[in-house]
């Protein structure tokens with residue numbers, strides 16, 4: 314029997330939903346691929362688009378031996394790090410804000426799950442009023458570029474003007490290494506999918522919705538941006554691409570990834586942000602941190618220890 318039909322038929326799905334579980338069978342995998350949290354009066358769904366395998370060759374500041382040791386320490390048995398790709402759906406009052414849009418069809422079979430996860434949750438893309446791109450990389454914007462077009466037809470796009478300027482620059486594209494040139498075309502296509510429904514923001518704190526504001530986290534890209542959600546005394550920082558390979562970069566935060574536009578600045582931003590999250594005991598979310606995708610940091614030697622957010626019962 315189809316698991317989804319079974320759950321719906323017995324009313325278990327709605328019962329579990331009331332408990333905060335998002336039971337999302339995805340294809341034959343039958344995996345729970347989303348988690349729901351209350352942050353004050355707001356609701357945050359962490360939506361999994363799948364994962365991307367990352368090897369030590371993409372990283373700088375870590376040897377293959379150190380990489381293997383840290384994966385082993387994290388009980389990861391593959392030779393590459395399975396880095397999650399998450400999007401976040403934030404519901405505040407009658408506002409529905411989607412933070413990033415997954416990879417779409419551009420990155421192969423381990424990714425591209427976001428549309429089926431949203432559909433299993435009953436979220437119609439046409440009901441999203443705002444899409445925020447934390448930055449204009451393919452794993453965050455690919456879901457708006459498909460042969461069928463951008464599914465977020467009623468959404469206004471919010472994105473840093475610094476990233477728009479960078480990724481639409483023909484001059485910078487011409488100077489970029491060949492393997493990065495297509496990323497500029499993709500960014501232009503994603504922006505084009507929103508037509509004139511684009512409202513850029515600068516590096517200063519900008520309100521996206523009541524209690525949801527931007528936090529500039531430059532380095533990974535020039536306009537890389539996190540989102541601070543504050544509601545009824547609860548706080549969550551969605552820190553986007555603050556880490557890409559958590560099993561490595563939490564222990565060794567100076568390790569940088571080849572996709573960083575400015576690796577030094579990305580390092581500084583990572584350490585500054587993670588120090589703040591640890592000191593202020595904030596809840597943090599990450600685009601590349603495995604479900605539940607939200608949790609807490611404590612400083613631990615030269616690095617940090619991650620404690621996943623506890624499941625919210627009732």
Ligand SMILES: [Zn+2]
Pocket residue numbers: 450452453554600601
């Ligand atoms: Zn990313």
